[in-house]
Structure formats: C-alpha cells, structure tokens
Amino acid sequence: MKVVINSEERDVQDGLTVQTLLESLKLRPEATVVERNQAIVDRADYPTTRLTDGDTLELVRFVGGG
Amino acid sequence: MPLSDDQKLRYQRNILIPGFGEEAQAKLAAARVAIVGLGGLGSPAAFYLAAAGVGELGLFDPDIVELSNLQRQVLHATPDLGRPKAVSAAETIARLNPEVRTTTAQLRLAEANAREALDGYDVVVEATDNFAAKFLLNDVCLDLGKPLAVAGILSLSGQAQFIVPGAVPCLRCAVADVPEGVPTTSEEGVLGAVPGILGSIEALEVIRWIVGLWRPRADGTGALHSVDGETMRLNTLRVRRRPTCRCARLWSTP
Ligand SMILES: [Zn+2]
Numbered sequence: 001m002k003v004v005i006n007s008e009e010r011d012v013q014d015g016l017t018v019q020t021l022l023e024s025l026k027l028r029p030e031a032t033v034v035e036r037n038q039a040i041v042d043r044a045d046y047p048t049t050r051l052t053d054g055d056t057l058e059l060v061r062f063v064g065g066g
Numbered sequence: 067m068p069l070s071d072d073q074k075l076r077y078q079r080n081i082l083i084p085g086f087g088e089e090a091q092a093k094l095a096a097a098r099v100a101i102v103g104l105g106g107l108g109s110p111a112a113f114y115l116a117a118a119g120v121g122e123l124g125l126f127d128p129d130i131v132e133l134s135n136l137q138r139q140v141l142h143a144t145p146d147l148g149r150p151k152a153v154s155a156a157e158t159i160a161r162l163n164p165e166v167r168t169t170t171a172q173l174r175l176a177e178a179n180a181r182e183a184l185d186g187y188d189v190v191v192e193a194t195d196n197f198a199a200k201f202l203l204n205d206v207c208l209d210l211g212k213p214l215a216v217a218g219i220l221s222l223s224g225q226a227q228f229i230v231p232g233a234v235p236c237l238r239c240a241v242a243d244v245p246e247g248v249p250t251t252s253e254e255g256v257l258g259a260v261p262g263i264l265g266s267i268e269a270l271e272v273i274r275w276i277v278g279l280w281r282p283r284a285d286g287t288g289a290l291h292s293v294d295g296e297t298m299r300l301n302t303l304r305v306r307r308r309p310t311c312r313c314a315r316l317w318s319t320p
Contacts (some may be wrong), residue, residue, distance in 0.1 A: 066196070
C-alpha cells in the first residue's frame, strides 16, 4: 500500500503499525511525534495503530535542547 | 500613559502593523514576561521581546557564559565569558532598549521554587536545555493558569508549541512524558540558526498573545511547529486534547 511520509510517497507493507514503521525507519518511537491524517497519535497507541492505504503521516523528532 | 515622541519613533514599525497601533504598544509596555533559560532559545526570545518594548522581563538562568555557548547564544559575547548569563543578558537588553525593566535570577527552576519564581509574570517563555525542565514548566504553568511558549532544539531541528491552559492542548497532549535516551546538544550539537528560528517563534507567539492577536481555534486543537534544517521542511502538526492528560481538568468545553 502507499502512504505519504513527510510529503514523500512510499510503498509500505500492508497492515504496518506506527510502531513497526518507526522501527523500520530507525526512529525512536518514544521520541518521535507522529501525526496521522492531521491528528497526533497517542504514543501508547503506536503498537496498535495500523496504517491504511493513502494515509498521510508527518514524523517529527521531538527534541529537548535549548 | 501616552507614548512619548521617542517611543513613537522607537516603536514606529510595531505601531504601523495592521491591528497593532499605539494600543498594542501600550499592552506590550504593561506586560511582564519570564524567560526561563538564556541560551540558544532564550537569546532570540529575549532580544525580540525587549526590542518590541515588553515592559518587564524576568531573566532566569543558573549558568555562566562559556566559550562553547557563543556559536548560538547571541545574547552573550566574548567579554562575558565566566559571567552569569542572567547578568550578561540584562546588560545586553539594557543596551538594546533601556526602557525594558529586567529582573535577574541566577536560579535553576525546579519543583520547589518554580511556582513562586513565576508568580507575577503574565506569560512564560520556556527556553531551558532539558526535557525535565520543559515538562516541569508545562505542569507549573497549567497550575498557575499562565500561557507558556515551549520549544526544543537539537542539531538541525526543533519544535515549538504555545500553550494556553484550558484553551490549547499542553505539551503532554503532544508527548505524554519525558522521552528517554534522546541525545542532547552536548552530544549531537546544534546550529545557532535553529534556536534562532524556534526562539523567535516563541517571542512571536508571546507578542501575539500580549497584543490580543492570538485566538483559540474553534476545534480546540493546538499547533506543534517543527523545523527540520536537514530537509528544510517547516511544518505544523495539529495537537489534539488528550482526554487522559493532566490539562483535561482545565477544559471548559468538551
Ligand atoms: Zn495536556
């Protein structure tokens, strides 16, 4: 299926969860803010949130420096 | 108090902004803003708030100026090495705009002292260098009912939120708690222009709020602004209220 990640269309495996997507991208789930179709996904829901064809995702690394 | 001729000139470009006028300038002059952290984020925030004519700035930072600070912490200059950042910041601000009253505190805000330290300020700029302080200030400002600009930076990226308790989702609505294992700027560096952007966003949000340009969104969502200097994507994520968040008790509307 196709999803859009940070404005780039990507082919991903059907039924991929947010958690496995982040892991495959080598992003730390707990330090990544995920917006899926204009709503931020609760961190606790990453393992159970399955992507569907046509989803639009924004992945932002959450950082703490100042 | 009406503006003097000098003030009308100094703030001419503020006053000319559609929707501002002398009324907005008077609101800025009456405002008291606390800036917690006077490093990469606090430098541009303090500069632009002072230049714009905010009446009083509370300057909080426990640290002294070090050589490795100077590639990004533009409030401080080479002759300030070894001096407290709060003192250096107050002097820089006094040169820029002597009309701004400053209060300095060489103080690290923590659970025990933050409420008292921030009492009396209208709005808070979070510009600290660690997650624990960012989440603490989020919680304290929720308790005090004070608006808070919060941001973070690392390497080439950063994010910022403006939180109005009860009206805009808080930091914990976006990220429930301090994430573990995220590198710091002492490990992965930071380019000065990045906090330059994010600290300026914080100043802009605070000014919008002071002058009355800020409006809550009808759907109750907030915004998380992100800047990625590697891909040069600037983005705004929509933050929704998290029903189990500690800010939920403040929501007046469902
Ligand atoms: Zn919240």
